[in-house]
Amino acid sequence: MKFLFSPVALLLPVILNGQVLLRYDQSVxxxxxxxxxxxxxxxxxxxQVSDIDLxxxxxxxxxLFDRAGNKVVTLLNQGIAGENSYTFTNDYATxxxxxxxxxxxxxxxxxxxxxxxxxxxxxxxxxxxxxxxxGNTLSFVQVDTLVRSNYVPxxxxxxxxxxxIPGIEDIDSDGDLDVLTFSIFGNxxxxxxxxxxxxxxxxxxxxxxxxxxCWGYFSENLNNNTVTLNNPCQFNLPNPELPILIGNATEAxxxxxxxxxxxxxxxxxxVGSTLLPIDLxxxxxxxxxxxxxxxxxxxxxxxxxxLDSAYMVSQDSLFPIYDETCxxxxxxxxxxxxxxxxxxxxxxxxxxYPSLSENKESLWFYKNTxxxxxxIFNYQQADLFQEHMLDFGEGAYPVPFDFDGxxxxxxxxxxxxxxxESAVYPxxxxxxxxxxxxxxxxFDLVNEDYMNLSTSGIGNAMYPxxxxxxxxxxxxxxxxxxxxxxxxxxxxxxxxVAQFSLIQPNVPNDLVVPIxxxxxxxxxxxxxxxxxxxDMLIGERNGNINYYNNAGSAGTPTWHLENDSIGNIxxxxxxxxxxxxxxxxxxxxxxxxxxxxxxxxxxxxxxxxIDGNLxxxxxLLDSTWQDIREGNRTAVTMHDYDDDGYMDAVIGNYRGxxxxxxxxxxxxxxxxxxxxxxxxxxxxPNPAAEKTSILLNIPVAKNMHVDVLNGTGQVxxxxxxxxxxxxxxxxxxxxxxxxxxxxxxxxxWVQRLVVLH
Numbered sequence: 001m002k003f004l005f006s007p008v009a010l011l012l013p014v015i016l017n018g019q020v021l022l023r024y025d026q027s028v029x030x031x032x033x034x035x036x037x038x039x040x041x042x043x044x045x046x047x048q049v050s051d052i053d054l055x056x057x058x059x060x061x062x063x064l065f066d067r068a069g070n071k072v073v074t075l076l077n078q079g080i081a082g083e084n085s086y087t088f089t090n091d092y093a094t095x096x097x098x099x100x101x102x103x104x105x106x107x108x109x110x111x112x113x114x115x116x117x118x119x120x121x122x123x124x125x126x127x128x129x130x131x132x133x134x135g136n137t138l139s140f141v142q143v144d145t146l147v148r149s150n151y152v153p154x155x156x157x158x159x160x161x162x163x164x165i166p167g168i169e170d171i172d173s174d175g176d177l178d179v180l181t182f183s184i185f186g187n188x189x190x191x192x193x194x195x196x197x198x199x200x201x202x203x204x205x206x207x208x209x210x211x212x213x214c215w216g217y218f219s220e221n222l223n224n225n226t227v228t229l230n231n232p233c234q235f236n237l238p239n240p241e242l243p244i245l246i247g248n249a250t251e252a253x254x255x256x257x258x259x260x261x262x263x264x265x266x267x268x269x270x271v272g273s274t275l276l277p278i279d280l281x282x283x284x285x286x287x288x289x290x291x292x293x294x295x296x297x298x299x300x301x302x303x304x305x306x307l308d309s310a311y312m313v314s315q316d317s318l319f320p321i322y323d324e325t326c327x328x329x330x331x332x333x334x335x336x337x338x339x340x341x342x343x344x345x346x347x348x349x350x351x352x353y354p355s356l357s358e359n360k361e362s363l364w365f366y367k368n369t370x371x372x373x374x375x376i377f378n379y380q381q382a383d384l385f386q387e388h389m390l391d392f393g394e395g396a397y398p399v400p401f402d403f404d405g406x407x408x409x410x411x412x413x414x415x416x417x418x419x420x421e422s423a424v425y426p427x428x429x430x431x432x433x434x435x436x437x438x439x440x441x442x443f444d445l446v447n448e449d450y451m452n453l454s455t456s457g458i459g460n461a462m463y464p465x466x467x468x469x470x471x472x473x474x475x476x477x478x479x480x481x482x483x484x485x486x487x488x489x490x491x492x493x494x495x496x497v498a499q500f501s502l503i504q505p506n507v508p509n510d511l512v513v514p515i516x517x518x519x520x521x522x523x524x525x526x527x528x529x530x531x532x533x534x535d536m537l538i539g540e541r542n543g544n545i546n547y548y549n550n551a552g553s554a555g556t557p558t559w560h561l562e563n564d565s566i567g568n569i570x571x572x573x574x575x576x577x578x579x580x581x582x583x584x585x586x587x588x589x590x591x592x593x594x595x596x597x598x599x600x601x602x603x604x605x606x607x608x609x610i611d612g613n614l615x616x617x618x619x620l621l622d623s624t625w626q627d628i629r630e631g632n633r634t635a636v637t638m639h640d641y642d643d644d645g646y647m648d649a650v651i652g653n654y655r656g657x658x659x660x661x662x663x664x665x666x667x668x669x670x671x672x673x674x675x676x677x678x679x680x681x682x683x684x685p686n687p688a689a690e691k692t693s694i695l696l697n698i699p700v701a702k703n704m705h706v707d708v709l710n711g712t713g714q715v716x717x718x719x720x721x722x723x724x725x726x727x728x729x730x731x732x733x734x735x736x737x738x739x740x741x742x743x744x745x746x747x748x749w750v751q752r753l754v755v756l757h
């Protein structure tokens with residue numbers, strides 16, 4: 001689909017040419033008191049940090065897994081010694097299994113081949129994917145769907161709650177990776193020893209055995225991040241951290257060893273913690289950093305024991321107390337990676353809770369100023385990598401609007417809110433002025449609180465919609481809010497520059513009752529019923545689309561609720577009752593209405609079958625439009641920013657960032673060497689006997705048709721293509737080799753079809 005502006009721009013603002021082939025494009029310049037090198041990376045809220053060589057160039061790149069949306073963000077190392085110099089890349093967005101990862105992810109090299117493997121959350125515990133990359137081709141294969149451990153006498157899944165982040169390190173320095181995790185039974189730490197070296201003499205296996213049910217001999221306080229030292233659990237193994245010899249003992253006798261003694265009960269169920277085993281004092285055993293869901297600071301525990309018998313002897317609940325204490329609103333998570341290319345791993349801390357915590361400044365960087373074996377951490381900044389991004393806190397909702405009236409389309413980006421210590425979470429709309437040219441956009445973030453709306457009283461989750469409501473030729477503003485209401489701001493321009501004033505809070509419907517769609521109102525103005533008047537589509541938290549017909553006039557609208565679930569659209573996935581729908585309607589190249597809807601899952605839905613069917617069910621063309629998923633709660637808007645006649649896209653997400661997607665269809669049409677027949681369509685089956693299907697790999701274009709030619713070039717069949725799947729009756733052609741030609745405008749693509757009877 002590609003897009004052109006309608007001549008009636010105020011009423012029908014978007015016309016698509018009918019073709020979209022979106023390509024992520026980070027080359028569009030953005031400035032904010034200097035150039036933003038990773039402007040379109042999509043923001044960060046709750047990133048988990050690992051390193052990995054993504055591109056096979058020998059240095060370690062950064063792998064960020066953001067829990068707020070289960071989204072992988074990859075940064076390529078620029079290799080500048082002593083600097084955290086990276087560039088964002090979207091090249092690995094669809095790499096398996098990145099889109100399957102949820103809740104927590106750590107990259108660790110378990111088999112010693114120098115390539116980081118993936119450890120990630122799965123239902124009931126942990127799954128593992130082996131890094132099978134060759135050269136600069138990144139690839140993984142799953143080697144364990146649910147890691148098990150020998151709890152003796154029962155072999156069971158190694159339970160790790162989806163809230164936690166476990167410690168995956170070589171605890172006993174024998175060359176293979178072990179696991180520390182809080183037990184489901186209480187506030188003690190379990191040590192799962194990897195038996196790979198003992199059993200096979202190599203590190204390439206994942207065979208675990210519980211060696212201590214209260215590793216370090218401490219218990220965690222259930223109300224804060226302090227611990228009780230020298231507190232062995234009363235349900236430990238008989239010989240903790242030593243080989244478990246079963247001998248001829250009966251199963252009943254063995255089982256009795258691991259039950260609490262009479263009158264002793266286990267601790268309360270574990271709530272949530274993040275673990276980082278790390279040698280803080282250079283004595284070669286593992287100390288521990290703990291983040292707790294009920295605490296704002298990190299807890300450091302010093303190990304006074306040995307490799308074979310960990311024993312915590314002191315605690316620092318304000319770590320690093322010798323420098324600037326890391327204080328986050330809730331649930332900090334520590335990571336240990338070299339992010340400045342000096343050969344020494346640094347401390348990185350991020351919130352592990354996807355709301356109620358830091359968002360715009362949520363990646364704290366402590367530089368290691370000593371050695372890797374005995375680190376000393378010095379605080380550097382709270383916005384590592386984020387300083388180079390467009391990051392609008394929690395949530396990002398982009399909408400095109402030329403606010404300075406210079407003829408270049410600008411961007412307004414609203415959000416849910418920014419974290420601050422008062423817990424008010426002020427919501428703002430940012431203004432990005434287009435300072436480029438009609439064919440080459442460039443943006444400058446000129447105002448982070450456009451119209452000072454953070455003090456308007458509207459509250460969180462503002463969503464703007466621009467349209468000429470009073471019929472005076474300029475675009476006015478409606479703002480949807482968290483409570484499902486709308487607020488009307490009239491535009492009285494000062495010269496060409498928009499100037500808004502609040503005219504009517506809580507916009508009413510035709511019954512003089514405030515419009516209320518529930519929660520998270522996301523409006524769009526569009527002439528839905530083709531009567532020449534702007535109507536309203538309003539998305540909401542539940543995932544449906546509300547349709548308010550303008551029953552008034554161009555200068556005095558009256559909003560009548562025609563349907564609270566138009567098209568029977570519901571973008572809520574089966575596992576969730578909420579959908580957070582964000583609509584964007586347009587006209588395609590044939591003048592037909594189509595609709596794109598952002599959703600809570602992050603996938604973008606595409607509908608047609610709208611015209612003449614406002615009371616019916618609309619046709620879902622694609623629930624994973626363009627195969628783009630930028631994280632949770634996506635919001636899509638489109639505009640032809642490079643004036644090539646094809647609409648580009650800007651996509652926001654709940655991590656607080658936006659991404660720019662250039663529509664490359666025009667370029668590909670001009671280059672036959674890259675736009676192959678296989679790109680356009682497939683024939684299945686081929687060879688065929690009775691029938692074959694033409695399966696389009698691109699959207700249906702206006703006047704697209706198919707011709708079948710025999711061996712002498714004679715056309716034996718011709719028809720217009722109206723759907724992405726088209727059935728051919730090959731029985732009527734006779735046996736032989738035929739050429740199937742698909743034509744769209746001046747372009748055509750051909751494939752050979754073999755017919756056998």
